[in-house]
Amino acid sequence: MTAPAGAAEALAPDIDLEAVVAPFRGSLSVVIEDPDGRPIATTSGEAPPSATSVAIRSGPLAGGRVRVWDENPASRLGGAVAESLAVALGALPVTDPEAVRLAAATTRRIEAELAHGRRLQRSFVSLVPPDVPGFEIAAHYEAAREVGGDFFDLFRLRRRGRPLSIVIADVTGKGIAAALLMAFSRPLLHAAIDHTRGPAEALERTNRILVDERRSSLFITALAARLDVRNGSLSVANAGHEPPMIVPGDGSPVRFLLGGGPLIGAFGRLDLVEIGVDLAPGDLVLFYTDGVTDARSPHGERFDEWRLVQAVESVRGGTSAEVVDAIAGSVGAFQGCDEVADDITIVAIRRSVRQTIRRSGGR
């Protein structure tokens, strides 16, 4: 069955679809179908079941398909042609109001599914931090409904001393592309950390892979750190992420661990330098994403770093869990009852005042 005359013009008025398929006449058979499966342009009738079929994923024809077949079954040209035609047709501008509405609805549905998938994925990401004797670790994560691409990863490395690896990152941008980049980057960073000598090298390698293998207009701000759990020595590499905060156990002023390089994905090289700091018993290091500092009050103010410091000071000397709760509570109260606009991630690691591992000579 053929679509009513003018259907192609209604969907994609800017392009003559017959002219798109015409050049293939004589060598290949090509059919373009609308989202209801009706042919709106064809070289030679209806496609046989053996035809290669590729979905058009965006633009005014989103949901439609390109079907290509060849009399010569050995030819592999059909697949390539179908693929490129579908991509090209997907890039057509959406102009028809009805098509605009449909395309928007499709995008919303896909985004909702991805958001769901993201939450599901998150539920596998253990929010229960690894057990590290001598340290208290607490984490808080809150997902935004739409925007947001935070992730964090805490794991013990399989090497001498079983150091703790810390990753906290935020994918910029929003929507499908950001969700996909996040799903892609987390295991990539994890693997890079497993296979490099230190955090700076791991971030450099991740950047190189993302830049070489994947053209993207999105970036990742990422911080990777390694904690020697035997002596509290922490080494931090920062690719454009919010600076960690050091909260000394002796009551001296908090400070931000500044320094780092550009975010991942924008430049060919990061040239990161690792920053070292020694955590004494009672010292706490705090990692967070911009969902905290960029949180917005109903009056339009931003939470900012000074309120973060204030929240930390309000529970000075407290455990990691108390510090994380104080910040999360403070951001929540500041934002009011609205849904969070961006993902919020907070991770606190405190070196215990009293070492829990104590070996005595005998009983």
Next chain:
Amino acid sequence: MSLETTIEQVEGASPVTILALDGELDASNFEAVIDTVRGLYEGGTRRLLLDLADLRFMASSGLVALHSIVRIMHGEPPPDADAGWSALHAELGDRQTEVQLCAPQAAVERVLTRTGLDRLFVVHADRDTAIAAW
């Protein structure tokens, strides 16, 4: 959470288009800013000054906008929206000049410095200095 943009043309031996951003640049509007610049480029703009004097806040999405703007003004339209840009291989001294910035507020400047995007831009104190220097 709103952003207003104003476009001004400075004619002369080297015409400059000024795009002033007023408000907050974030995930809700960064794509619109990219589209605006794409329109300007297609309309013939080859020198773009982003006036940030009234930009109170820039979220990380704003960085995506800046990066894309540099790409567009460099005459590199992406093959399609999902393909994206390739990374910029900016070396020291290799700063592009098609897009320049002026008058960033402290909060915006901090974000640019922290994320390394500052290395992409020549930043001027104000409009007049920028125009005179071009």
